[in-house]
Amino acid sequence: xxxxxxxxxxxxxxxxxxxxxxxxxxxxxxxxxxxxxxxxxxxxxxxxxxxxxxxxxxxxxxxxxxxxxxxxxxxxxxxxxxxxxxxxxxxxxxxxxxxxxxxxxxxxxxxxxxxxxxxxxxxxxxxxxxxxxxxxxxxxxxxxxxxxxxxxxxxxxxxxxxxxxxxxxxxxxxxxxxxxxxxxxxxxxxxxxxxxxxxxxxxxxxxxxxxxxxxxxxxxxxxxxxxxxxxxxxxxxxxxxxxxxxxxxxxxxxxxxxxxxxxxxxxxxxxxxxxxxxxxxxxxxxxxxxxxxxx
Amino acid sequence: xxxxxxxxxxxxxxxxxxxxxxxxxxxxxxxxxxxxxxxxxxxxxxxxxxxxxxxxxxxxxxxxxxxxxxxxxxxxxxxxxxxxxxxxxxxxxxxxxxxxxxxxxxxxxxxxxxxxxxxxxxxxxxxxxxxxxxxxxxxxxxxxxxxxxxxxxxxxxxxxxxxxxxxxxxxxxxxxxxxxxxxxxxxxxxxxxxxxxxxxxxxxxxxxxxxxxxxxxxxxxxxxxxxxxxxxxxxxxxxxxxxxxxxxxxxxxxxxxxxxxxxxxxxxxxxxxxxxxxxxxxxxxxxxxxxxxxx
Numbered sequence: 001x002x003x004x005x006x007x008x009x010x011x012x013x014x015x016x017x018x019x020x021x022x023x024x025x026x027x028x029x030x031x032x033x034x035x036x037x038x039x040x041x042x043x044x045x046x047x048x049x050x051x052x053x054x055x056x057x058x059x060x061x062x063x064x065x066x067x068x069x070x071x072x073x074x075x076x077x078x079x080x081x082x083x084x085x086x087x088x089x090x091x092x093x094x095x096x097x098x099x100x101x102x103x104x105x106x107x108x109x110x111x112x113x114x115x116x117x118x119x120x121x122x123x124x125x126x127x128x129x130x131x132x133x134x135x136x137x138x139x140x141x142x143x144x145x146x147x148x149x150x151x152x153x154x155x156x157x158x159x160x161x162x163x164x165x166x167x168x169x170x171x172x173x174x175x176x177x178x179x180x181x182x183x184x185x186x187x188x189x190x191x192x193x194x195x196x197x198x199x200x201x202x203x204x205x206x207x208x209x210x211x212x213x214x215x216x217x218x219x220x221x222x223x224x225x226x227x228x229x230x231x232x233x234x235x236x237x238x239x240x241x242x243x244x245x246x247x248x249x250x251x252x253x254x255x256x257x258x259x260x261x262x263x264x265x266x267x268x269x270x271x272x273x274x275x276x277x278x279x280x281x282x283x284x285x286x287x288x289x290x291x292x293x294x295x
Numbered sequence: 296x297x298x299x300x301x302x303x304x305x306x307x308x309x310x311x312x313x314x315x316x317x318x319x320x321x322x323x324x325x326x327x328x329x330x331x332x333x334x335x336x337x338x339x340x341x342x343x344x345x346x347x348x349x350x351x352x353x354x355x356x357x358x359x360x361x362x363x364x365x366x367x368x369x370x371x372x373x374x375x376x377x378x379x380x381x382x383x384x385x386x387x388x389x390x391x392x393x394x395x396x397x398x399x400x401x402x403x404x405x406x407x408x409x410x411x412x413x414x415x416x417x418x419x420x421x422x423x424x425x426x427x428x429x430x431x432x433x434x435x436x437x438x439x440x441x442x443x444x445x446x447x448x449x450x451x452x453x454x455x456x457x458x459x460x461x462x463x464x465x466x467x468x469x470x471x472x473x474x475x476x477x478x479x480x481x482x483x484x485x486x487x488x489x490x491x492x493x494x495x496x497x498x499x500x501x502x503x504x505x506x507x508x509x510x511x512x513x514x515x516x517x518x519x520x521x522x523x524x525x526x527x528x529x530x531x532x533x534x535x536x537x538x539x540x541x542x543x544x545x546x547x548x549x550x551x552x553x554x555x556x557x558x559x560x561x562x563x564x565x566x567x568x569x570x571x572x573x574x575x576x577x578x579x580x581x582x583x584x585x586x587x588x589x590x
């Protein structure tokens with residue numbers, strides 16, 4: 001079996017790396033958090049001394065990091081992956097970052113014969129633990145074919161969407177839709193309740209029609225309980241929307257509604273709700289309208 | 296069987312009235328369009344001379360009209376329903392209007408012992424023809440119980456949501472969500488295509504996850520064909536969003552995203568697209584970004 005390097009052992013990276021160990025792959029890990037490294041070593045992983053060290057000893061290097069700057073630093077920076085990688089090494093960046101950054105990093109790596117896939121995930125910590133993430137991949141078909149089985153130890157699906165960057169473009173499209181569908185539910189339901197109707201009855205009346213969505217079915221029951229435990233944190237959705245707008249500005253697309261929902265999330269962050277579930281966006285409207293959408 | 300009056304024989308009202316005839320109800324109809332009246336008379340209806348005349352001869356009066364001003368005029372105006380109705384007459388307004396207007400009209404009718412339900416529908420002309428509309432009802436439970444069977448000759452569901460006006464509040468909540476879910480799809484997909492990905496692949500990658508919605512499944516295939524045949528026309532969605540904002544301003548709820556999607560629809564109207572399907576909203580973004588989301 002190929003030796004896999006895994007850099008970034010956070011909330012998502014740790015269970016993903018553990019699933020590769022369970023599948024029997026020799027694993028070399030690195031993180032600036034020494035505790036997380038020790039936890040993986042206890043599970044059977046080897047500890048790398050640096051990102052460069054991990055890359056030197058691996059055929060495939062997976063990164064799972066917070067955002068574009070961290071991926072650039074870990075891959076292209078001092079003692080980074082690029083310094084240790086050999087021609088033929090495959091880098092799979094599974095972080096959710098700007099697709100423009102993915103393309104820039106891949107271009108640098110290509111100069112030394114190192115090939116990269118961007119492969120962001122959706123599903124959150126529970127699906128990372130279960131190995132049932134949805135993985136959206138950008139990069140060359142033949143490289144994807146080589147690593148598809150590895151990805152499927154971390155996800156229940158791995159779909160090649162297009163060229164490098166396409167995985168993150170798809171993720172951003174997903175996050176735009178989720179954010180705006182949550183805002184749609186929020187404006188509709190706060191209006192309905194302030195106008196005197198029962199939110200449960202309105203929910204049941206409309207969910208089977210054209211207004212139906214996975215967001216509505218997943219989030220409305222939690223809203224009606226006042227349950228805004230994450231789930232997916234508002235601060236992470238802010239990061240994704242900032243990357244969406246950055247990409248949109250680069251390629252030339254106006255996103256007036258996405259930029260407005262971003263500002264609403266920023267307002268919630270100022271209000272101390274950054275670590276609540278993105279379904280908690282409805283509280284922006286509840287506060288302004290002085291009403292609560294509860295059972 | 297009770298005699299039913301039916302006022303408003305437009306695209307929706309005509310097939311709804313025909314379904315009541317098919318169910319065997321004696322029907323008295325009125326419309327300012329004489330041709331539509333004659334068509335119903337050929338099917339077995341009687342022709343009323345005015346809205347007042349219809350109300351005089353009916354136990355139940357159904358109205359299906361364009362918007363709040365028309366319903367006020369037909370019900371409360373000269374030679375209107377109120378002049379002909381007796382104590383105990385039931386008025387069912389199935390138009391999609393402002394819930395504030397519904398409440399005002401019901402209050403006037405109550406002074407003479409006439410009771411009203413607001414019962415707007417969703418589903419469009421094909422479902423009006425098939426008798427499979429979704430009917431959202433506001434008003435007293437006992438009145439709803441008396442007319443539920445009649446409604447179910449026009450719709451496959453009739454749900455009592457709350458007090459008078461609640462039917463239209465529910466309809467507006469529905470329309471807010473549909474408009475914003477279409478805008479969400481539009482921003483996401485125009486970005487994805489301008490950033491170089493295949494819309495079909497992005498669609499397939501995200502539709503099963505949290506971004507999934509009935510709008511996405513119903514409208515994306517049409518968008519990728521460039522098919523913007525209505526369906527539900529942009530000009531009607533403009534009307535609904537204007538009623539939503541009017542209601543929101545009255546009860547005190549800010550709807551920043553709904554107001555923005557309304558402005559986008561207004562821009563499309565200026566651009567000659569008022570009679571296209573609301574899925575055609577994506578053309579606002581396509582034009583600005585100079586890209587088409589097609590297969």
